[in-house]
Amino acid sequence: MIREKENVVNNFLAFVEVAIAWLAFNMSLFLYFGHFSFLRYKDSIILHLIIALVWFTLGKYFRLAQLHRSRPYSALLFNCVALVLAGTSLLGLAVLVFDLYYIGFDPLIYFGFINLALMFGFKIAIYAFLKRARVHGRNSRSIIIIGDYTAASFIEQVLKYKEWGYKIVSIIGNQDLSRLYGELIPVLSPETDVAKLLEDKTIDEVIFIKGKMSIDEVEHVTHACSEVGVIFRMYSPFFNKLKSKAHIHHYNTMPLLTIANTPTDYLAMRLKAIFDFVFSLLVIVVASPVFVLISALIALTDRGPVFFKQKRVGLRGRKFYAYKFRTMVVNAEELKSKLLEDNEMDGPVFKMKNDPRITKIGRFLRKTSLDELPQFFNVLLGDMSIVGPRPPVPQEVKEYERWQLRRLSMKPGITCTWQSQVEMIFHLMNG
Incomplete structure (x- = not known):
C-alpha cells in the first residue's frame, strides 16, 4: 500500500x-x-x-x-x-x-x-x-531495526535527524545495543520471533544491519516481511566495497548479484558500435584514393610489404592483428633489441625520439597519423573502436601491474582522449 x-x-x-x-x-x-x-x-x-x-x-x-x-x-x-x-x-x-x-x-x-x-x-x-x-510527527514511518554493534551508527542518525520521519518501535539486538539505547528504545532479544512481532505491531519497515549475517536469518526475516507487506531494507559492510555498479541479473529464474565495472547501457553501447562501423566504412570509401597513393609511395621508396601487422591485445585479453601502413624498415623488430638502452619511456612501452628504423615516408606518415588509416579495417572487423585506449602489444601486457590491466576492460581504439595529452607531456619532458 x-x-x-x-x-x-x-x-x-x-x-x-x-x-x-x-x-x-x-x-x-x-x-x-x-x-x-x-x-x-x-x-x-x-x-x-x-x-x-x-x-x-x-x-x-x-x-x-x-x-x-x-x-x-x-x-x-x-x-x-x-x-x-x-x-x-x-x-x-x-x-x-x-x-x-x-x-x-x-x-x-x-x-x-x-x-x-x-x-x-x-x-x-x-x-x-x-x-x-x-x-512534528506527521508523515512518519514505524520501523524495527535488527542488528548488532554495526547498527549503532544508523540508529544515531535516525535519532538525530528527526526530519527523516523514522520512528524506531523496537530494536532486536545484543547486549551492546541494549546498553546504548535500552533507556530510549525497547531492545528485544535476538531470539525474538519477527513474524509474530510484525503481526502484533504496526510496522512499515524492517531494517537489517549486521556486520556478520546468516543467510538463513535474512531469508527468514524477508519472508516474514513479504507475508504481511512490510518493506525490508538491509545493510552490510560488503556494500561499501561495491565501488562498481551492482544489479540483480536473472538467468532464467535464478537471480545473481552482478557487479560491473564497465558501462552496461546496452542501447548506448550498440549505438556506439553502429557509429564505429558506419564511420569507419565512410572513411575507407572516402579516403580510398589516399590509401592507393600511400601504398604506391611505400612500394616505390622502400622494398617490402605496404602494410604492417602486429599482434595486439584487445578486449579482456583477446589477441588480434592491428594493421597500419608500414613506417619502418622490414627488420624493425629485430633491431629493437639493440636500441632498448635508448628507450625514452619508463616501463614496458618503447619510444625513441629519433628512431633510426623509421623510413623517410614513414616519418611523414607518423607525423600526420596517416599510418593509422588501415586501423579502420580493424574497427570494421570488430577488434577495435574509434575511441578507446590504445591497443598494447602482448609483451607490454606481461609487464603490467595488476591495476593497469583495467585498460583491457574496454575495446581498444584508434584514438583516445588522453593520447594527445600524453604525447604533449612526453615532448615537454624531453625538451
Missing part, C-alpha cells in the same frame, strides 16, 4: 515538473521577445509535446520525482542541473530537426536558467514542508 501510494505521488510530481518546464519555456519566450505570439501555433504544440516527453522521461531517469527522506539538497541540485542541461540540449536539437531556426538558441538559455530556478525552488519547498511535518 505504501509503495502504491508513493508511485501515485511520484507520477503526480513528474507531471508537475513538466508543467514547471512549460511555464519556464513560455516565460523565457516572453522575456526574450516581449510577447507570446512570436511562436507559431503548430511549432508551439510540437515544442510543448517535446518538453513534456523529455522532462517526464528525464525526471524518471534522475529520480527527481521520488521524495527521498534523507536526500541532501546538494544531491537534489545536482540532479536538477543534470536534467536541465540534458533536457535543454535535446530541445535545442529539436529546434534544428524541425527547422525552427527563427526561434534561435538564446531563448533556450533563458529557459534553462528559469527552469532550473523554478524546479529547484519547487523541490526545496516540497522537501522543507515534508521535513517540517516529519519533525
